[in-house]
Amino acid sequence: MNLCTNAAQAMHEKGGLLEVGVTDADLDSEAVARYPDLSPGPYVVLTVSDTGQGMDRSVMERIFDPFFSTKGPGEGTGLGLAVVHGIVKDYGGAIDVCSEPGKGTTFRVFLPRVDEVAMAEAEMSASIPTGCERILLIDDEKAVVEPAQCLLEHLGYEIVSKTSAVEALEMFRADPDRFDIVITDHTMPHMTGQDLAGEFLRMRPDIPIILCTGFAEPSISETAKASGIRELIAKPVAIHELAETIRNVLDG
Structure with missing residues (x-):
């Protein structure tokens, strides 16, 4: 929800297109090489893309830092993406971002895929x-x-x-x-x-x-x-x- 909120805010002046997608992906050792927190295996990939104002590299390098924000005073605490990053990492996943000023931004969230039987067993065992x-x-x-x-x-x-x-x-x-x-x-x-x-x-x-x-x-x-x-x-x-x-x- 936070990723979608940020995407909407990036397009509030001129409008644009917000796309959300989910797909399965089996990542091998070569594919996870760019993500130190991931191991090879099956993942669910959540993609959130917008056609908003985009970001330059200096902003992208800091967007997951606590209290960093490009919003004006009183419009946010700068903790939203830091919290998203922390939650994803806590669940054994990873998040990356691609952006180009004036063209838009795409976030990809990788989360380990768990089959329904294993998930049910885990839920039953978790007291x-x-x-x-x-x-x-x-x-x-x-x-x-x-x-x-x-x-x-x-x-x-x-x-x-x-x-x-x-x-x-x-x-x-x-x-x-x-x-x-x-x-x-x-x-x-x-x-x-x-x-x-x-x-x-x-x-x-x-x-x-x-x-x-x-x-x-x-x-x-x-x-x-x-x-x-x-x-x-x-x-x-x-x-x-x-x-x-x-x-x-x-x-x-």
Whole structure:
């Protein structure tokens, strides 16, 4: 979704064509030589192409860096593609990009292909903890919050999600006892997740809060824990890690 959002934004001035495709590919040792994280074998290849403004090489070399963005102030955090890259890598895949200024951009995402039997067995063997509590989920990136909400609802939780820290604060202020736990991103426009958590804790000191951050910095961990935040999770977050952290915080 993030790749498609970026493609649409690249064409907002003049319009254009957005194409999404999925295909199977069996990569040999020669084919994976350009991707250090891949091993030879079967893959699913997701392609997202646009005919937008494109990028030069200097931009392409930095697009997966956290906080790098070509958007204007307030239009994004620069974490979207970094999160995409992290998620793909976490699942044993790789992502590459081809672009030409004025002509468009193509992203290719390689993910290991798993047959249905093996996938079912893996799902059965994975004991992901579930729950039924009500969670307030906050992240300014729709491409992050929507799949997270879907996965958590699948685990049995009732999710209320917000992409605005200000709106989340207003909702919590109206009924501080409505939620059992809060999960918030750290880097957001107008208010950081840590500042938002501080406001929540002032209204309800016992509310459990999990802070998600796209980068590791000891000072954030120290101040977050000292302020009353229960746990920190580094992005990208694997669903089993998030599920286990939620239960540890709620049951601990």
